[in-house]
Amino acid sequence: MNEFDYTAPATVEEAVAQLGTGARVLAGGTDLIVQMREGRRQVGHVVDLKRIAELTEVASTPDGGVAIGAALNVTALSAHPAMAAYPALVESGRMIGSYQIQNRASIGGNVCNAAPSADAVPALICLGARAVVAGPGGRRDEPVEALFAGPGRTTLGPRDVLVSLRLPPAAKRSAAAYLRFTPRREMDIAVAGVGAWLRLDERGAVAEARLTLAAVGPTPIRAAQAERLLIGEKPSAKLVAEAAALAARDARPISDTRGSAEYRRELVKTLAARAVAACCARLGNPLETA
Amino acid sequence: MKALRPFTINGEEIELALDTRDTLLELLRDRAGLTGSKEGCGNGNCGACTVLVDGAPVNACIMLAVEAVGRKIVTIEGVAANGKLDRVQQALIDLGGTQCGYCTPGVVLSATALLERNPNPTEIEIRHALAGNLCRCTGYDKIVEAVVAAAARVGA
Numbered sequence A: 001m002n003e004f005d006y007t008a009p010a011t012v013e014e015a016v017a018q019l020g021t022g023a024r025v026l027a028g029g030t031d032l033i034v035q036m037r038e039g040r041r042q043v044g045h046v047v048d049l050k051r052i053a054e055l056t057e058v059a060s061t062p063d064g065g066v067a068i069g070a071a072l073n074v075t076a077l078s079a080h081p082a083m084a085a086y087p088a089l090v091e092s093g094r095m096i097g098s099y100q101i102q103n104r105a106s107i108g109g110n111v112c113n114a115a116p117s118a119d120a121v122p123a124l125i126c127l128g129a130r131a132v133v134a135g136p137g138g139r140r141d142e143p144v145e146a147l148f149a150g151p152g153r154t155t156l157g158p159r160d161v162l163v164s165l166r167l168p169p170a171a172k173r174s175a176a177a178y179l180r181f182t183p184r185r186e187m188d189i190a191v192a193g194v195g196a197w198l199r200l201d202e203r204g205a206v207a208e209a210r211l212t213l214a215a216v217g218p219t220p221i222r223a224a225q226a227e228r229l230l231i232g233e234k235p236s237a238k239l240v241a242e243a244a245a246l247a248a249r250d251a252r253p254i255s256d257t258r259g260s261a262e263y264r265r266e267l268v269k270t271l272a273a274r275a276v277a278a279c280c281a282r283l284g285n286p287l288e289t290a
Numbered sequence B: 001m002k003a004l005r006p007f008t009i010n011g012e013e014i015e016l017a018l019d020t021r022d023t024l025l026e027l028l029r030d031r032a033g034l035t036g037s038k039e040g041c042g043n044g045n046c047g048a049c050t051v052l053v054d055g056a057p058v059n060a061c062i063m064l065a066v067e068a069v070g071r072k073i074v075t076i077e078g079v080a081a082n083g084k085l086d087r088v089q090q091a092l093i094d095l096g097g098t099q100c101g102y103c104t105p106g107v108v109l110s111a112t113a114l115l116e117r118n119p120n121p122t123e124i125e126i127r128h129a130l131a132g133n134l135c136r137c138t139g140y141d142k143i144v145e146a147v148v149a150a151a152a153r154v155g156a
C-alpha cells in the first residue's frame, strides 16, 4: 500500500471537514482495504468512521422506524432487538461473506461500494430505506436507490458521508424477502439476486409491491412492470409466475465468468417468483403451488 | 511514518512501532514476532489470518493495525494456557482435524469464538462458523467432528 494518513474523528462534522482530495472513509474495510492492498485504489488519507457514535448504533426514529448507523458491523446489527422487525435485511446482511467478514462489514459500506451484487441493497430498497447523507452543505436525505450511479460508483460527493440508513416502521400486513443465487452455499458472490416486498390491504390483495433486482444491471433495478401487475390482485401462483416473467424482462444482465446474460435472466425469473412467494408465506398466505 | 503505539495482545500490554500501512497481520507477524497467524489469500477469503479482536474473529490481513490500538487481540499463541492445549486444539489433534496445519490457527480461533457464544452448537452451526476458514487437506469432516467433540468436553 502507498503511504496514507489515518484519522478517526469523533463526530460526523469532523469527518466531513477531514475529507477532500485523495481521502476515503473507512467502515469495516472489507472492500476498501482489499482494494488498497491490491493497488486498485490509491488513498492518501483514511478517515475511520467507527469512533463516531451515530454511525455505529441503531437508533429509533420519531416515526417508529430505525436509523441504522452506516458503519455498524453486520454482526452487531443482526443482534440488535429493533432489527427483529426487518428479517429480510438481517438475512441479507448475514449472507455477506463469513463470520470474520460480518464482524467488520457494514451495511453503509455495502451500499457505498456500489457493487451490482451487493447483497444488502435489494432489501434496503424494498423496505423503502432512505439514506441520511452529511456533506459540506449540511445534511440531506434521499431514497437509497438514488445513490447508485454505476458499478462501483455512487452519487455521493467526495466530501459526503453516509450517516445512516433509515427504515420506516414495518407496515401492517407487509413482508419482505431477499434471495440470491450462488454456485457455492457460503462465501460467494451473487450471480443474480432478487428482493421483494409486499403490503396487502384488508382483503388480502396487494396494495403495494416492490421488486429489486441485483447483479443483473449496472445498478440495482426496480422491476416496475412486475410491481404494477401484482398491485390490486390477490397473490396466486399463476400471478406470481407472470410477474416473475416480467421482472426477468426488466433485468439488463451481462455475460461474464459467473454466468451468461440468458442464464441470469432465467435466475431472475426463478428468484423473483420465490421471493414473492416467501413474502406471501411470511404474511401467513402461502401460495398454493401448481 | 512510524510511531510507538500500545496494543493488548494475548493479555499482555505492549508498545509496538507501527507504520500506518501495517495490516494487523503484519503487525502481529513482523513487529510482534507472533508468526502463528498465517497469510493465505491476503483478501479475506481463506481465514488463515483469523484472530480475535475484542472476542470477535476477524481477518487480520484486511484490518489496519492502527484500528486495533487499545483493543484486545488474541492470536493462536494466546490460546493454550500454561502450556496446556485448549479443548479445540486437543480435539483437532485427537481426531485428525489437522494435516499441513496452515489453516489450523484460524480454525482454532473461529471455533473458540463459536463455543464462547454458543456452547452447544449444531453441526450446521459449526460448519457455518467455519465457512470463512478454508482447508485444502482435511475435507472439513474431521475438523467439524473435532469441534463437536470439543463442545462436549466443557471445562476439560
Ligand SMILES: Cc1cc2nc3c(=O)[nH]c(=O)nc-3n(C[C@H](O)[C@H](O)[C@H](O)COP(=O)(O)OP(=O)(O)OC[C@H]3O[C@@H](n4cnc5c(N)ncnc54)[C@H](O)[C@@H]3O)c2cc1C
Residues within 6 Å of the ligand: A024, A025, A026, A027, A028, A029, A030, A031, A032, A033, A034, A049, A070, A071, A095, A096, A097, A098, A101, A104, A105, A106, A107, A108, A109, A110, A111, A112, A113, A117, A118, A119, A120, A156, A160, A161, A162, A163, A187, A188, A189, A190, B043, B044, B045
Ligand atoms: C471474503 C469476502 C466476501 C464477501 N462476500 C460478500 C457477499 O457475499 N455479499 C456482498 O454483498 N458483499 C460481500 N463482500 C464485500 C464486502 O464485505 C461488503 O460490500 C461490505 O458490506 C462492505 O462494508 P465495509 O464496512 O467493509 O466497507 P468498506 O470497505 O469500509 O467501504 C466500502 C466503500 O464504501 C465507502 N464507504 C463506506 N462507508 C461509507 C460511508 N458511511 N459514507 C461514504 N462512503 C462510505 C468506502 O470509502 C469504500 O469505498 C465480501 C468481501 C470479502 C472480502
